[in-house]
Amino acid sequence: AQRVTQPEKLLSVFKGAPVELKCNYSYSGSPELFWYVQYSRQRLQLLLRHISRESIKGFTADLNKGETSFHLKKPFAQEEDSAMYYCALAFTGANNLFFGTGTRLTVIP
Amino acid sequence: DAMVIQNPRYQVTQFGKPVTLSCSQTLNHNVMYWYQQKSSQAPKLLFHYYDKDFNNEADTPDNFQSRRPNTSFCFLDIRSPGLGDAAMYLCATSREGSSWSSYNEQFFGPGTRLTVL
Numbered sequence: 329a330q331r332v333t334q335p336e337k338l339l340s341v342f343k344g345a346p347v348e349l350k351c352n353y354s355y356s357g358s359p360e361l362f363w364y365v366q367y368s369r370q371r372l373q374l375l376l377r378h379i380s381r382e383s384i385k386g387f388t389a390d391l392n393k394g395e396t397s398f399h400l401k402k403p404f405a406q407e408e409d410s411a412m413y414y415c416a417l418a419f420t421g422a423n424n425l426f427f428g429t430g431t432r433l434t435v436i437p
Numbered sequence: 438d439a440m441v442i443q444n445p446r447y448q449v450t451q452f453g454k455p456v457t458l459s460c461s462q463t464l465n466h467n468v469m470y471w472y473q474q475k476s477s478q479a480p481k482l483l484f485h486y487y488d489k490d491f492n493n494e495a496d497t498p499d500n501f502q503s504r505r506p507n508t509s510f511c512f513l514d515i516r517s518p519g520l521g522d523a524a525m526y527l528c529a530t531s532r533e534g535s536s537w538s539s540y541n542e543q544f545f546g547p548g549t550r551l552t553v554l
Binding site: 337364370371372373374377414424425426427428429432 | 483542543
């Protein structure tokens with residue numbers, strides 16, 4: 329069965345420091361992986377997806393099939409990055425997303 | 438702005454008293470979803486509509502029902518809410534997705550927080 333694990337519920341970093349939010353998944357096929365973000369008082373929204381291989385707001389994530397990971401990284405954290413981050417998985421044949429439990433990132437000024 | 442709207446944002450109901458949450462969208466998306474998110478847990482899909490086709494998740498309790506009278510609106514009905522149904526309920530939409538195409542981004546509403554007394 330598919331499963332998404334985000335081992336850190338809370339993560340605090342100082343402004344300007346690198347940040348990495350961890351995500352591991354289990355799925356026997358070829359999944360699509362995403363990061364969704366929820367800023368304070370805002371709705372959940374897509375941050376990036378592994379297929380597009382793009383950098384959004386300075387964040388990148390590489391799908392590592394060997395380690396079944398999709399960690400989210402940013403070299404220099406900004407205060408506006410403080411938010412709840414969810415890793416999510418989808419697979420061909422299903423419209424729905426399977427979410428991890430989320431990591432709350434706090435960037436300390 | 439095209440968006441996903443959920444009403445009300447906060448809903449209080451009594452144990453066992455039926456309650457309906459509503460979702461509307463101006464995106465003209467084919468697919469609409471309802472997720473349940475309990476405190477400190479991942480959003481969990483309850484069901485989704487692909488146009489008028491209803492797709493229930495296997496572990497969604499019978500207590501939860503849904504209606505989609507037209508493209509724009511979708512309702513979540515909880516027939517007899519229990520204390521364990523207190524949660525944030527998220528509605529989301531996406532363009533037509535299929536098993537033959539890449540997954541389409543889901544657009545979420547702000548959620549309705551349900552309290553059961």
